[in-house]
Amino acid sequence: MIELEELIEEHGVVGAQLAVLAEGEITDVAAGVLNADTRAPVTVDSLFQIASITKVWTATLVQELVNEGRLDLDRPVCEVLPGFRPVVTARQLLTHTSGIDGDLFHDTGAGDDAVEKFVARLAEAEQVSPPGAVWSYCNSGYAVLGRIVEVLRGKPFNTVIQERLATPLGLTVATTYAEARHAAAGHVDGRPVTDPGPESDWPAGSALAMSARDLLAFARMHLATPGFAVMREPQVPVPDFGFRASxxxxxxxxxxxxxxVIGHRGSNQGLASFLRIASERGVAVALLTTGGAADEVFDAVIENVFSGLAGVRRPEPPVPPAAPEPVDGRFLGTYRCSGHEVVVTQADHGRVLVDLDGDAREYVALREDALIAVDEPHTVLVLVNDLMHFGRAAVRV
Known part of the structure; x- marks a missing residue:
C-alpha cells in the first residue's frame, strides 16, 4: 500500500482515506485530520462526503426500478412526473444528454420534500441543447432521477438509499448533513469550510458520506450483480478532451x-473523492480527501497502485502542439450556462485569451475543433455545434 501520510503531506491534503479492492479483499489506510481546527485524526472508519460519486448510487436505484419492470428508460419522464418539462427520458438524464442547464442549485429548504420542490423549480431551467444531442455534465438531471425514485418507491430519497443499498450491504452511510456532522470537513486554503450546500441536491451529491472501505463494498456489489452490468456499457461519447472517454x-x-475501466469523481466545498474500477480484473481504488492538491494524490495512486494491480493505463494527457496553427476566428465570442461564462478574445501570434469564470489564460489550437491551454494544467475546450464545451456546454450569446 502506498505511503499515504507522506503523499498527502507533500501535496497539502489535510486528511485522506485510501481503500484498494483486489482478489475480493479490501485493504484500507487513513492519514491526516478530519478538521484543521479540532485536529481529530482520520481513521479508516471516518466518514467523508463522496460528492458526485453519489450519482452512481442514484443511478443504481434507477436501474433497480428498470430491472423490476417499473421504469422504462426511454419513455418521457413526464409519464412518471406529470407536468415535468422539457420532454426528456431517464436515459438522457443518466447519460448527461438531457440538454438541461446543468448547475442549478436552488435551495428549497430541509426536509423530505426538498427534492420535490427543487424538481418543480426546473420548469424555469434553460435548455442548453436539444435532448440527446450533446453530452454535458448535469447535476440538475440527477435531482430529477432522485425524484423519480421517490415517486416510484413512495418514500424520500434518503430513506430509499438506506433501505435498498446501505442496510442490505451492512454499510455505515450518512444521508443527511445532520448524520454526517462528524464527517471530514471540507478545507479551502487549509481552513475548514462550513457551508454544506442545498439539501435539494442530495441525489446529485450534496450529502452522502461514508468511508472509502464502504464505498468499495458498494463497488464490489456492483461487479457481482448481473442486473447492473448494463450500467457499464457505453451509451454516449464524451467530447474529445484528449482522454477517449464515454x-x-x-x-x-x-x-x-x-x-x-469505470469510475466517477466528486468535489464539494473543499472535498474531493475518486473511484476507479477495472471491472474485468476485479480491482478498484477509492480515495477520499479534504483540502490540498487532491488530484496530485489521485495521480500517484493511479500510477503506483491501480494501474499496477489491474494492468491498465490511462491515456497520456494532451499537450500543446509544438507548432500550432493559428486559432480560427469562429472560436471568438462569449458563451454562458448556469454559473459559468467563457469569453474568448484574440491574442498575439495566433493565440486566444480564454477567460473561464474569471481565470484568464492563453490557448492555442489543439485541433480544428479544440483549444488547449499553453501553460499547465493543459485544459482543453471543444467547440461542439457552436457550444463551447469544458465539461459543461455553454451557449454562444
Missing part, C-alpha cells in the same frame, strides 16, 4: 488501455 448509465468510462 459515459454509461451513471458511470464514467475513461479511455484506459489494457481493459475496461
Amino acid at each position: 459515459w454509461g448509465l451513471g458511470w464514467e468510462l475513461p479511455g484506459y488501455s489494457g481493459g475496461p
Whole structure:
C-alpha cells in the first residue's frame, strides 16, 4: 500500500482515506485530520462526503426500478412526473444528454420534500441543447432521477438509499448533513469550510458520506450483480478532451488501455473523492480527501497502485502542439450556462485569451475543433455545434 501520510503531506491534503479492492479483499489506510481546527485524526472508519460519486448510487436505484419492470428508460419522464418539462427520458438524464442547464442549485429548504420542490423549480431551467444531442455534465438531471425514485418507491430519497443499498450491504452511510456532522470537513486554503450546500441536491451529491472501505463494498456489489452490468456499457461519447472517454448509465468510462475501466469523481466545498474500477480484473481504488492538491494524490495512486494491480493505463494527457496553427476566428465570442461564462478574445501570434469564470489564460489550437491551454494544467475546450464545451456546454450569446 502506498505511503499515504507522506503523499498527502507533500501535496497539502489535510486528511485522506485510501481503500484498494483486489482478489475480493479490501485493504484500507487513513492519514491526516478530519478538521484543521479540532485536529481529530482520520481513521479508516471516518466518514467523508463522496460528492458526485453519489450519482452512481442514484443511478443504481434507477436501474433497480428498470430491472423490476417499473421504469422504462426511454419513455418521457413526464409519464412518471406529470407536468415535468422539457420532454426528456431517464436515459438522457443518466447519460448527461438531457440538454438541461446543468448547475442549478436552488435551495428549497430541509426536509423530505426538498427534492420535490427543487424538481418543480426546473420548469424555469434553460435548455442548453436539444435532448440527446450533446453530452454535458448535469447535476440538475440527477435531482430529477432522485425524484423519480421517490415517486416510484413512495418514500424520500434518503430513506430509499438506506433501505435498498446501505442496510442490505451492512454499510455505515450518512444521508443527511445532520448524520454526517462528524464527517471530514471540507478545507479551502487549509481552513475548514462550513457551508454544506442545498439539501435539494442530495441525489446529485450534496450529502452522502461514508468511508472509502464502504464505498468499495458498494463497488464490489456492483461487479457481482448481473442486473447492473448494463450500467457499464457505453451509451454516449464524451467530447474529445484528449482522454477517449464515454459515459454509461451513471458511470464514467475513461479511455484506459489494457481493459475496461469505470469510475466517477466528486468535489464539494473543499472535498474531493475518486473511484476507479477495472471491472474485468476485479480491482478498484477509492480515495477520499479534504483540502490540498487532491488530484496530485489521485495521480500517484493511479500510477503506483491501480494501474499496477489491474494492468491498465490511462491515456497520456494532451499537450500543446509544438507548432500550432493559428486559432480560427469562429472560436471568438462569449458563451454562458448556469454559473459559468467563457469569453474568448484574440491574442498575439495566433493565440486566444480564454477567460473561464474569471481565470484568464492563453490557448492555442489543439485541433480544428479544440483549444488547449499553453501553460499547465493543459485544459482543453471543444467547440461542439457552436457550444463551447469544458465539461459543461455553454451557449454562444
